[in-house]
Amino acid sequence: MxxxxxxxxxxxxxxxxxxxxxxxxxxxxxxxxxxxxxxxVEVDRLLETGLVVADxxxxxxxxxxxHNIRLxxxxxxxxxxxxxxxxxxxxxxxxxxxxxxxxQPMDVREGPVAVFEEVLTMVGKLRDxxxxxxxxxxxxxxxxxxxxxxxxxxxxPIMPGWDGFPVREALSQELGCPVRVDNDVNLMAxxxxxxxxxxxxxxxxxxxIGTGIGCGIVVGGEVHRGTTGSAGDIGHIQVDPEGRRCxxxxxxxxxxxxxxxxLARDAESAARxxxxxxxxxxxERAGRLTAADVAGAAAxxxxxxxxxxxxxxxRTGQVIAGLVSFFxxxxxxxxxxxxxxxxxxxxxxxxQVYRRSLPLATGNLPIVLGELGQAAGVTGATRLISDHLxxxx
Amino acid sequence: MxxxxxxxxxxxxxxxxxxxxxxxxxxxxxxxxxxxxxxxVEVDRLLETGLVVADxxxxxxxxxxxHNIRLxxxxxxxxxxxxxxxxxxxxxxxxxxxxxxxxQPMDVREGPVAVFEEVLTMVGKLRDxxxxxxxxxxxxxxxxxxxxxxxxxxxxPIMPGWDGFPVREALSQELGCPVRVDNDVNLMAxxxxxxxxxxxxxxxxxxxIGTGIGCGIVVGGEVHRGTTGSAGDIGHIQVDPEGRRCxxxxxxxxxxxxxxxxLARDAESAARxxxxxxxxxxxERAGRLTAADVAGAAAxxxxxxxxxxxxxxxRTGQVIAGLVSFFxxxxxxxxxxxxxxxxxxxxxxxxQVYRRSLPLATGNLPIVLGELGQAAGVTGATRLISDHLxxxx
DNA sequence: CGTCTTTGTCCTGGCGCTGGAGAAAGTCTG
DNA sequence: CAGACTTTCTCCAGCGCCAGGACAAAGACG
Numbered sequence: 105m106x107x108x109x110x111x112x113x114x115x116x117x118x119x120x121x122x123x124x125x126x127x128x129x130x131x132x133x134x135x136x137x138x139x140x141x142x143x144x145v146e147v148d149r150l151l152e153t154g155l156v157v158a159d160x161x162x163x164x165x166x167x168x169x170x171h172n173i174r175l176x177x178x179x180x181x182x183x184x185x186x187x188x189x190x191x192x193x194x195x196x197x198x199x200x201x202x203x204x205x206x207x208q209p210m211d212v213r214e215g216p217v218a219v220f221e222e223v224l225t226m227v228g229k230l231r232d233x234x235x236x237x238x239x240x241x242x243x244x245x246x247x248x249x250x251x252x253x254x255x256x257x258x259x260x261p262i263m264p265g266w267d268g269f270p271v272r273e274a275l276s277q278e279l280g281c282p283v284r285v286d287n288d289v290n291l292m293a294x295x296x297x298x299x300x301x302x303x304x305x306x307x308x309x310x311x312x313i314g315t316g317i318g319c320g321i322v323v324g325g326e327v328h329r330g331t332t333g334s335a336g337d338i339g340h341i342q343v344d345p346e347g348r349r350c351x352x353x354x355x356x357x358x359x360x361x362x363x364x365x366x367l368a369r370d371a372e373s374a375a376r377x378x379x380x381x382x383x384x385x386x387x388e389r390a391g392r393l394t395a396a397d398v399a400g401a402a403a404x405x406x407x408x409x410x411x412x413x414x415x416x417x418x419r420t421g422q423v424i425a426g427l428v429s430f431f432x433x434x435x436x437x438x439x440x441x442x443x444x445x446x447x448x449x450x451x452x453x454x455x456q457v458y459r460r461s462l463p464l465a466t467g468n469l470p471i472v473l474g475e476l477g478q479a480a481g482v483t484g485a486t487r488l489i490s491d492h493l494x495x496x497x
Numbered sequence: 498m499x500x501x502x503x504x505x506x507x508x509x510x511x512x513x514x515x516x517x518x519x520x521x522x523x524x525x526x527x528x529x530x531x532x533x534x535x536x537x538v539e540v541d542r543l544l545e546t547g548l549v550v551a552d553x554x555x556x557x558x559x560x561x562x563x564h565n566i567r568l569x570x571x572x573x574x575x576x577x578x579x580x581x582x583x584x585x586x587x588x589x590x591x592x593x594x595x596x597x598x599x600x601q602p603m604d605v606r607e608g609p610v611a612v613f614e615e616v617l618t619m620v621g622k623l624r625d626x627x628x629x630x631x632x633x634x635x636x637x638x639x640x641x642x643x644x645x646x647x648x649x650x651x652x653x654p655i656m657p658g659w660d661g662f663p664v665r666e667a668l669s670q671e672l673g674c675p676v677r678v679d680n681d682v683n684l685m686a687x688x689x690x691x692x693x694x695x696x697x698x699x700x701x702x703x704x705x706i707g708t709g710i711g712c713g714i715v716v717g718g719e720v721h722r723g724t725t726g727s728a729g730d731i732g733h734i735q736v737d738p739e740g741r742r743c744x745x746x747x748x749x750x751x752x753x754x755x756x757x758x759x760l761a762r763d764a765e766s767a768a769r770x771x772x773x774x775x776x777x778x779x780x781e782r783a784g785r786l787t788a789a790d791v792a793g794a795a796a797x798x799x800x801x802x803x804x805x806x807x808x809x810x811x812r813t814g815q816v817i818a819g820l821v822s823f824f825x826x827x828x829x830x831x832x833x834x835x836x837x838x839x840x841x842x843x844x845x846x847x848x849q850v851y852r853r854s855l856p857l858a859t860g861n862l863p864i865v866l867g868e869l870g871q872a873a874g875v876t877g878a879t880r881l882i883s884d885h886l887x888x889x890x
Numbered sequence: 891c892g893t894c895t896t897t898g899t900c901c902t903g904g905c906g907c908t909g910g911a912g913a914a915a916g917t918c919t920g
Numbered sequence: 921c922a923g924a925c926t927t928t929c930t931c932c933a934g935c936g937c938c939a940g941g942a943c944a945a946a947g948a949c950g
Contacts, residue, residue, distance in 0.1 A: 130928060139908050144929075167927025168915040249857055259857045307724055319823065323716050330825025331700055334857045341819040342853060354853060426734040426816070427823055430712065432723025460735060460747060464642055464652045464727045523897060532939050537898075560896025561946040 106179070106240040106281070107153035108497040113138060113146050118175065118494040121156060122199055123298075126174035128162040147173060155179075175199060180235070181489055182242035182279070184223055185288055185481030187441075188212050188262055188315035191219065193226040194482035195235045200298060200490060202479060204235045212247060215265040216274075224278060239281045241493050243485030244271065245288035247316070249334040255285035258333060261352070262316065284488045288312075289336055290327045291484030292474070293320025296437050298487040300476040305435045309336070310474065311424060312440035313449075315364045319427070338427070339363065343419045358423050362416030364395040364441050370412055371398045380408035399445050410448060417449045421456025428461045428469065439474030446473065499572070499633040499674070500546035501890040506531060506539050511568065511887040514549065515592055516691075519567035521555040540566060548572075568592060573628070574882055575635035575672070577616055578681055578874030581605050581655055581708035584612065586619040587875035588628045593691060593883060595872060597628045605640060608658040609667075617671060632674045634886050636878030637664065638681035640709070642727040648678035651726060654745070655709065677881045681705075682729055683720045684877030685867070686713025689830050691880040693869040701828035702729070703867065704817060706842075708757045708834070712820070731820070732756065736812045751816050755809030757788040757834050763805055764791045773801035792838050803841060810842045814849025821854045821862065832867030839866065 109115040116136055121127060133143050150156045151173070159174040175198035183202075185192040189212070194205040206226045212219060230236065248260025255272025257263065276283040293310035296302040302310070302322070310320040319336040321328040328335050339359035340352050347356025348366075360366060371393045375383035382401045387393050401409035424436060436457075438450060454471050461469075474480055502508040509529055514520060526536050543549045544566070552567040568591035576595075578585040582605070587598040599619045605612060623629065641653025648665025650656065669676040686703035689695040695703070695715070703713040712729040714721040722728050732752035733745050740749025741759075753759060764786045768776035775794045780786050794802035817829060829850070831843060847864050867873055 140929075142907060164916060165927065166917065168929075170928055261855070307721075321823075323721060324719075326717075328700075328716060328824075330858070331827040331862075332825060332857050332860070334855065335823065335825035337822050337825070337855060337858065338819075340853075340855060341822055342815065352855065422735065423819070426731075426819060429730050429734055430714075430728065430820055430823070431721075432725060432728035432730070434724040460733075462654070462727065462730060462733060462745065464725050465723070465730065467725070469724075533898075534940080535938060557947065558896065559948065561898080563897055
């Protein structure tokens with residue numbers, strides 16, 4: 105079992121070293137407001153536990169050079185991101201820098217046993233490639249609501265068979281290290297907060313448009329999970345009373361109108377109706393269409409594809425506008441599999457939000473694409489577990 | 498200047514005495530996890546400052562009777578709630594029990610100077626009636642966004658002339674005590690949390706349907722104000738793309754479709770068109786109609802009024818359903834001037850929310866009317882200032 | 891009236907922290 | 921290159937805080 109900090113001071117120091125990299129005692133002292141002696145004592149204790157190690161001399165600040173310290177270079181965290189149609193696994197060091205990353209297409213509906221098997225194979229590969237001998241902690245995201253304290257999915261609509269499956273317990277057994285489980289969108293938000301566009305933003309949300317649509321909410325720097333762990337589930341907000349029937353039983357849900365799945369469906373239908381030669385030819389080649397095809401067609405100037413994206417962006421923007429009025433965030437991040445749709449989508453969303461929300465709320469509100477892409481989820485997962493391990497036992 | 502607690506322990510004790518009433522050292526010791534000696538020291542210091550006083554002997558718990566202590570009985574907090582069309586002022590003791598309460602119709606658009614004059618007159622009346630000699634703190638709510646740290650309204654749509662007016666500074670000067678300013682809806686939420694239906698709920702929101710529509714958001718027991726102080730501004734979420742034009746410039750805003758003002762407007766129009774004899778006769782008697790008339794007519798069985806309420810409730814429920822999906826609260830409180838519409842409105846809102854949001858979010862979600870009515874705002878205001886004063890200096 | 895329980899006070903020993911003194915290690919200037 | 925200045929780091933004395941035991945006070949109970 106890896107050591108844990110014994111008090112809040114040590115936890116604070118560990119997080120500073122995680123987020124700011126190796127540093128000297130003197131500089132750490134500038135940030136934590138402890139007396140030199142106290143700081144020295146706590147650092148010495150951390151050195152004893154092995155969580156941090158000496159790391160040579162720092163550059164001089166005009167006097168005696170100080171001894172750097174850093175988080176133990178051998179620490180390894182595992183980030184696992186189970187999406188609807190793929191699995192990502194990554195290894196990071198204690199500074200949450202990704203050392204190795206694997207992606208594998210996989211349908212989450214195959215159930216927890218099959219998915220776990222795949223995940224463990226991928227973990228094995230990463231281990232065999234020499235990146236890690238063992239793991240000090242793992243974070244895992246699943247595409248559905250999670251009862252966070254227990255680390256168990258609850259009533260997940262798109263992942264039958266996972267309801268109540270003891271993800272945390274099982275994974276902890278297999279890996280022999282502490283594990284935390286969260287919703288994949290929450291982790292994506294944490295990833296952008298840790299290493300992406302949302303650094304230093306206290307209140308924001310992160311809209312993930314992938315197979316479905318979800319939203320990670322950060323309030324005061326902390327993820328808001330809601331009473332039953334289903335906060336951020338915006339895919340079934342109604343955008344059109346006359347809209348399509350959704351799998352959830354209602355009409356005109358955002359997710360039924362625009363999402364990776366809905367976009368592919370609409371593109372295929374446009375291709376069949378002959379409304380877009382570009383899409384038709386792509387359909388003929390591949391046998392089916394995906395959001396990526398629409399992105400490609402749009403990039404090639406296909407008007408129908410551009411319209412689909414604009415229309416979807418407008419619907420999404422309509423929902424986001426409402427949430428912005430309600431929540432008044434300092435930033436909105438758009439991310440997920442549809443990043444290929446990029447700036448066309450973004451422009452369309454922005455138009456709606458800036459038009460519909462009040463000036464006070466939008467006046468200084470950046471709406472941006474996430475900058476981590478595939479890495480957001482796994483980065484957030486390692487952030488989740490490291491936050492846990494770098495807190496007093 | 499009233500004394501302030503010197504540390505977090507004292508602050509904790511003061512809040513326990515505020516929320517739990519007079520208590521003995523022994524019982525307090527059961528709750529705060531301090532050694533007897535430490536507790537005795539802190540209590541003695543509080544006694545020295547005069548914030549708490551001895552209050553006789555408690556009942557025996559099977560041994561020596563203990564000496565009760567309570568918050569100083571002479572402490573007085575002032576709660577001021579400035580609504581769009583009325584002003585409420587109340588005096589409470591340190592336990593936030595209302596000792597005196599005045600209401601006065603007043604249009605906030607008359608501007609800060611006129612409103613302040615009125616408020617000070619009301620305060621004078623309360624003082625003269627012997628309820629208080631001076632005030633130890635005051636909380637004030639205004640119907641618009643507030644830059645909370647400075648206590649200044651920002652860009653308030655319905656209160657021209659208030660933008661940038663230094664409410665906190667000015668009131669503090671006049672009253673000679675510390676003052677905190679917040680949005681009126683946030684205070685209403687805090688009121689229900691302090692003394693109403695939301696006691697012990699950590700995550701909820703409180704929808705106020707009055708002249709306009711707003712929403713107080715509580716996350717983890719704390720009010721969420723948003724980046725620019727405009728969080729909860731849900732009146733301008735679009736509910737109908739083809740709907741009425743709203744004062745904000747958009748179409749189909751919730752507030753344009755249903756609110757105290759919209760309801761009165763629709764009722765008058767129904768009365769003129771002869772769709773409702775009941776409303777017509779009320780219009781004839783009074784010259785104009787208000788939400789209260791609609792409530793009265795509905796109580797008398799008027800079908801048109803009932804339809805108006807049902808339709809409005811459905812629109813409101815539609816918006817709340819979306820917010821419930823997003824936020825996953827543990828409770829939704831409906832309050833404000835329309836409480837007269839009561840259970841018809843509530844039923845209509847519930848129907849929408851339970852139908853539209855996912856079962857996981859609504860499974861155990863009470864949607865209830867606020868139980869404090871007029872007192873919610875002023876209670877929240879005194880809670881605001883007492884939270885401030887009962888925190889370490 | 892004696893015993894038991896609860897409450898409140900006093901006191902001692904221990905722990906942890908602050909901040910000064912001073913040594914160690916470097917930079918910089920003439 | 922020597923000496924002065926700066927920064928870093930260690931050591932230590934002294935102070936303050938606090939836990940927890942001993943004991944006294946007050947009352948319940950039989």
